[in-house]
Amino acid sequence: MKHSVCLLEAVNLALASEMRRDDSIVLLGEDIGVNGGVFRATASLREEFGLKRVMDTPLAETMIAGLTVGMSTQGLKPVAEIQFMGFIFPALEHIICHAARMRNRTRSRLSCPMVIRAPFGGGIHAPEHHSESTETLLAHIPGLKVVIPSSPARAYGLLLAAMRDPDPVIFLEPKRIYRSVQQEIEDNGVELPIGKCFTLREGSDITLLSWGAMITETLEAAAALKEQGIHCEVIDVASISPLDTETILTSVRKTGRLVIIHEAPRNLGLGAEIAATVAEKALLELQAPIARVTGYDTVMPYFRLENHYLPNTQDIIDAVTQTLEFS
Amino acid sequence: MKHSVCLLEAVNLALASEMRRDDSIVLLGEDIGVNGGVFRATASLREEFGLKRVMDTPLAETMIAGLTVGMSTQGLKPVAEIQFMGFIFPALEHIICHAARMRNRTRSRLSCPMVIRAPFGGGIHAPEHHSESTETLLAHIPGLKVVIPSSPARAYGLLLAAMRDPDPVIFLEPKRIYRSVQQEIEDNGVELPIGKCFTLREGSDITLLSWGAMITETLEAAAALKEQGIHCEVIDVASISPLDTETILTSVRKTGRLVIIHEAPRNLGLGAEIAATVAEKALLELQAPIARVTGYDTVMPYFRLENHYLPNTQDIIDAVTQTLEFS
Amino acid sequence: MNTQNHLQFLDCEGVPTQALPKWAEEPDWFLKCYHFMVLARQFDTKAIALQRTGQLGTYASLLGSEGIDVPVALSMQSDDVLVPYYRNHACQIIRGLPLEDAFLYWGGDERGNAAIEMGKDFPNAVPIATQSLHACGVATAMKINNLKQATVTFIGDGGTSKGDFMEALNIAGVWHLPVVFIINNNQWAISVPREIQSAANALADKAIAAGIPGIQVDGNDVIAMREATNQALQRAYEGKGPTLIEAVSYRLCDHTTADDATRYRDNDELKAAWHREPIKRLRGHMVNQGWWDEEKEKALLHEINKTVQKSADNYIKMAPQAVESFFDHMYAELPEHLVEQRDWAVVKAMPGGSHHQEGE
Amino acid sequence: MNTQNHLQFLDCEGVPTQALPKWAEEPDWFLKCYHFMVLARQFDTKAIALQRTGQLGTYASLLGSEGIDVPVALSMQSDDVLVPYYRNHACQIIRGLPLEDAFLYWGGDERGNAAIEMGKDFPNAVPIATQSLHACGVATAMKINNLKQATVTFIGDGGTSKGDFMEALNIAGVWHLPVVFIINNNQWAISVPREIQSAANALADKAIAAGIPGIQVDGNDVIAMREATNQALQRAYEGKGPTLIEAVSYRLCDHTTADDATRYRDNDELKAAWHREPIKRLRGHMVNQGWWDEEKEKALLHEINKTVQKSADNYIKMAPQAVESFFDHMYAELPEHLVEQRDWAVVKAMPGGSHHQEGE
């Protein structure tokens, strides 16, 4: 059966679909039950799967993460929601010291198959701490996988894969595009691969790399540049850890030019690792410096100014133009 | 008066010196009082400054960070110790959401002049979680300064600067070299600048960038390479945030080659940002790809294998040789 | 220790349920209290209206907390320090926060936390429960500096489940800090009811874990709130340490303007709660005492309406912050790379400007 | 609720202070208990000796906790799950951890956490108090799966100050989890004494904050520990929810081999504590009952000595892990970049090999 869904609904669809298939999946988080989540990602799941599989927790992120670790070692597959990524910090000790380490620590005697979902990113006029993009803090940690969908179909397929992964997956949902696009998807239980980029548009002049909500502006820029006869290859990184270096390198070797676009602060944003890796492995193939179009190294401003913080389509176009003009 | 001190004693000297000068400085942490800290960094300070200025806390890092934020807004300058960097995660919410943001959030009405000290890094045969180098998690956060000394003199001068800084400073102490070198330093209250690199050795063939304990192996490699007629410029980054890009670029423009050495995992280690920045701003001056000699993207192994994880002098020599051979 | 002693002086109609304290003989405090409660509620109504018309961001209504915030604010000394959560606008306004600035904050503008009138008070804490520890830090500073001051901090019932709160009670007990913790137990944390937060008989029982006094108070009863707060503050001033007050109230509103409580909350429960609400109760008492009548009510509403309207107008007229403002307060002194980025942002904000820096 | 009911059956000499439970009439359990307590202590002595001679890393001695760990381990069913902190070697060994593997762990080798005999038990938790929440997660799984099992978790007195512990008690209360929390209150957290951790009258009082039963028990009295643990386990098996047991003991050792307690601790206090220690006390009782004598003691010591020595020898003979072992368990399937890094590490470990990868 086909469903016309937005990214948020695709998340819901994937959760429901996999919960039907796999009894060991349980959800936990703040307000995910009767309320169906503050964004409604878990809407109606409580009704279908009951109290034991859709658990409203007390207000404590450390606890959510700690419970999740505990459950995951005992044959359950917990999928926890952190209400906003800005509230994930209390969960980090359990994610970093335990989820990411349990398999290695016990030489695979125990492991933590678990998913932590969190909406992230700016642009929805939310209060302070509701607009962060701190994916670096997670992508830097060995032992985790970090996945970011940028379309309903990829949300569906990647979330299925996350729930089936034998290791902990952080699943970050770009809330700015939660409802911006509808897509026909079939609820067929087919997953998409974690650890692979998705090439959204082929092109020979320059490679544009991005993920999450910024994919929207990146595609817009590519379309506008096409009008000027510039052919951009657009790649959705999607799995920011582990990184699909091969696809990225292949593209850059073809185009010779690279622009990386992300919302997170520039300093030590994932763009840094990608740029460093490309410069290391394909220095001689680069025809221009790698450009990074990013958020600033400031606190995300309160929402009146947030649009000044976020990169926009014109920024990307300008960066492409400059990169192409370089010689 | 001159003191012959190791790095650890230099920390103690700086704390004592500044506490005498500035009544608003108070210390807090686990076991820092009678015990003088598990490494003895605060030895004898309780005796000299009393219970009110050297406070043993209950065992709770979230609490330590939260108290520190609160105190710092009210005219005190708290210097908190996190016993090992591996235990800093529960403190991150307060560091990231409050310490780093208070000035901006209140348009400078309140601010958080505070220092958080933590020993970090491997190589002392310690139990699990006692050997981390997760400086990326802090360096990525706008609003913080992150400083790492690599000699007794720089520990003394930079810690003084940290205590005098109007903004929050994370002061990471490379415990592997806590006691490895003695240096004559004068307790004259003269600080060293935060936000500047230190060029430890001039050279024209290649630039070696490092910080913390790895400076030891970096200098050793430079000395060994000198024997082969290779002149390395060795720079101690020291302030990993904000980064002294200018000094780094000037050196790389001179030498045309760069090797970055750090203990932290490679993926999104600070080497990534430095490499990306250099490749961006000095692409045409680079005569070879930037090499990164780093820890692996694994959990730091238990101590029997930790030496296999840590980069060593030979690794640096090999990276330099390869970088010089590139053409 | 019996923390479940539910302190109450007035019933839902404002009729005393026990002998009133001595100070309650005089009308002045009640008139002031009533004034601010009405002001708070009108501010609230205006804020919601502004939000509905796109002139304010997501807003957390204070409806139902007037009976807690107002007596607490009136009990505090100006050099005490308030460490609020995000629902203490009433308390903040009484302590000096201009109404304009309160609107500004909820309008997505950092200047709303900058008012000099806020002194050393903390801005709103969005990350739940973190403020409890900040309050302990502030109280530690007071203690170290031998000041006869107290720190007052609020938290919701949901917030009491987070480690920060419990660590804060604990350190306050060990260090004997001059801090007053007030739980606004409004029964709901967004959609999660009180009984899912804790199996404790009363949230005030959490004090026992920390070895400090705890008391449960009717949060719709301003006399009870004043009594409890005053005693707690006195203890703090006298070096007798911390107190936990659980103020039992009800969230008469949605969680925020982004929430729809009908999805998870029974309407009957809400109706019943309106019967207990604090303003009607105080007015009942004042009318019974002969301190208040229709005419005074009308005059007050009119006056406050004007004040609130004027502040809202001022807020709307206020020029936006310059783009560079989000750089300028990152550090006391702007580092090199931020100077550069600030320039990009300024250029980008110009017509036709771009975010992307010039290559070298 | 009176949590300060300090449960005790035997005084320091092993003389009953009240009528003993029925099960205490039979010697078998006591003999087994004594056996493991002596084994634990000999393991401990050996581990310290190995550390002093550079054959083990920093080691956390169990000295003084035998009276807690052993009766708890003996009370548990094999399909219960243990979520230990880092000082529960005695408990772990009884539950099946081979002595060799215990040495391995403290010798800096991950294989020490891998023994199949550990089943679903957790490995040691180094980050303080995190285990309390894992235990709740494990208990949640038991509850969801309708298993008649319980989770048992330990923590130190210092650990009770960390939010994780208090959040764990809280959720255990709300969700009515089959979990038993045992505080080893050995009076010290490295150099920080119990009274600096909390102003609570008893650490068991922390249960009140979570609305769960709490009890303080003499942790040097194995009868009291068995009684309390059994009751708690029964409650768990019967779906009656969690229990908090504060076992009062004393850290008879330095915090770890890296610590020197004489820097901060009074020698007289230590001496007094030795008077209360659990092995002597149990032996006293057994001798009084006519279950034990010099000869049996000698035979037991000899036997255990041999066992421990053999395990230590096996440990020392064990071949080190291959270098690549620290890659191989990072993920179920090794990602590309780790395959590459693993190759560098293997090459580097060869004579003359280097860490730095080949350029392209």
Ligand SMILES: Cc1ncc(C[n+]2csc(CCOP(=O)(O)OP(=O)(O)O)c2C)c(N)n1
């Ligand atoms: C650490 C953290 N987690 C989650 C949130 C999202 N959130 C905002 S308010 C709220 C409920 C708070 O309820 P309560 O503490 O009872 O206060 P109330 O809003 O009812 O006054 C939640 C979950 C947050 N702000 N901070």
Ligand SMILES: Cc1ncc(C[n+]2csc(CCOP(=O)(O)OP(=O)(O)O)c2C)c(N)n1
């Ligand atoms: C989160 C965290 N902070 C700090 C430490 C360092 N540390 C290890 S043991 C210890 C004291 C623990 O004392 P207690 O909980 O009483 O247990 P005990 O060692 O006395 O059995 C400290 C501070 C740690 N391991 N984890």
Ligand SMILES: [Mg+2]
């Ligand atoms: Mg509430």
Ligand SMILES: [Mg+2]
């Ligand atoms: Mg202890």
